[in-house]
Each structure stands twice: as structure tokens, then as C-alpha cells.
Amino acid sequence: MTTVIDGKQVAASVIEAVKSATQALEADAGVRPGLAVVIVGNDPASHAYVSSKSKMAKECGFQSVQHTLPEDTSQDDLAALVAKLNADASIHGILVQLPLPKPLNSEPIIQSILPEKDVDGLHVVNAGKLATGDLEGGLVSCTPAGAMVFVRQTHGEDLSGLNAVVIGRSNLFGKPMAALLLAANATVTTAHSRTKDLPAVCRNADILVAAVGRPEMVKADWVKAGATVIDVGINRVSAPEKGEGKSKLVGDVAFGEVEKVAGVITPVPGGVGPMTIAMLMANTVIAAYRKAGRKPPRF
16 A cells, blocks of 8 residues: 655645754753745745745744845845845844846855755755765755655655665755755765666655656656655646636656656656745744754754
């Protein structure tokens, strides 16, 4: 019987652990974690994300600060705000909502955030720490960190002897996911659009992670019987069965058919998605603990 992971349930358990850690830090060190979220412009999807992040931060007991800047904000003004937040001792995590409206350049902004406050895990220092196996010193990008919670729940802390295949090599997900699996002793293959005979590579995987942004690309005959399949794709496709002009969300995995083969699988929606905000909260608590000179909890 295939296990379908309930991402909302796992995320809720992470949030409960974050709340406990927040209360403990406040009681022990008088420190309340602070998260600052910066959003530029009027993109409705970005505003929806930001409001859910700010709401969750308040629910966790954080000091939650939101800076909403107009569409025509200059690069210098945005950089000045980040510098101000870097200098603010009450703020432990800084998140700049991407994508930024044109002509703003996101890369220098992201790299200007202090690595110890980079709760999105996108700074080159944090990427470098992860790449060199220093999981205790940096902050890990939220989506791969969330996917890794699922892997650990299924296979335990030590993945020795297991083959893992990550389809996708993005800096946001594919590379950090491969590094996390490698740090847990899995034998890791990073596959991508140039990989020869991709289905054959995937069939070798005990743990298959799909993050390419191609709707339902991974079919049942790509998957080893009993494999753990983590679907990170979020694709909106037309759904005429729901009515004219209707659409639905699907992953990179053909869930209906792969579910019959896999041992464990994540759905879309309701799988990896809810974990991203939960791990953002976890990273903020970790950053606050480190700043207070305390050993951070592990999530």
C-alpha cells in the first residue's frame, strides 16, 4: 500500500516545534525571534505569499515586520532598507519576496543580506556551507529543507546504500537538495534536460525527487517499485473536466499512475508546498538561537 505524505500535517508538526522553541528562547534568554519580510510592487501572488508568511510568523510568536514598497522603488532605496534591517538587532531573519519588479536586480539585494539573517538560504555563503557539508553553520534553502524532512521521516537520518536521483539542477532547489542527500550518505545523481535516457536513470532511484517544472513528466515506468517519490513541481494546467476555462495544479509527477508503483509519494498540492513556509519559520528560530549564543533546535 502506497503511503501518500500529508504535507500539511508534517508542516503543522514543524510549526508546533517552532512555537515551543520560540517560547523556550524567550523564557531562557529574553529573546523573541524577529522576521522582516520585504515586498516590492503589486503582484497579487507575491502579496498572497507574503501575507501567509507574516501571519504564520505572528502565530509562531515572532516579532513580525512587513515592509511594502511601491512598484517604482529604486535599487538604492531597496538596498538601504536591507542595510537597515541588517543593522537591527531585533531582526533575526530577512526575506525579500521574489521576483522583484523590473528593472530591479534581485541578485545584489539577496547577496547584501547578512548570511546569518538569510532565512531563505539563498546567500552564496549559505550555499557554500551546504555544498561543503556544513549543515550546522549555515541556513538551508526552505523548500529542499522541507523535502528532506519527508525523506528523513521515511528513511531515517542515514541514507547509506540508497540511490537518490534529483531531476533538476537549479540553484534554488536541485543543487541544495542533492547536497542535503549527499550529506545524509545517499549516492546521488543530479539529472536534467541534457541527461541521456532520463527514464533509465530515474528507475535506479530509491529516492526520486522531481523539480523541473514540466507537468506530469515523470511516468509510472520511470519509477522503481517501492521508491520514495518527492514531487516539487507546481504547474497550472487546463482542466476542462471542471468546466470551461478552469485550471488545476499538478506536479512534475503523473500522480495517478506513479502512486500505484511508488512506496511513498507526495501529492501536489498539499505535499512539499506547505513545508516551505514551515521551514522558513524554523530557519528564523535557528537564526535567533545562534544570535543568542544558544544551540538551535533541529527540525
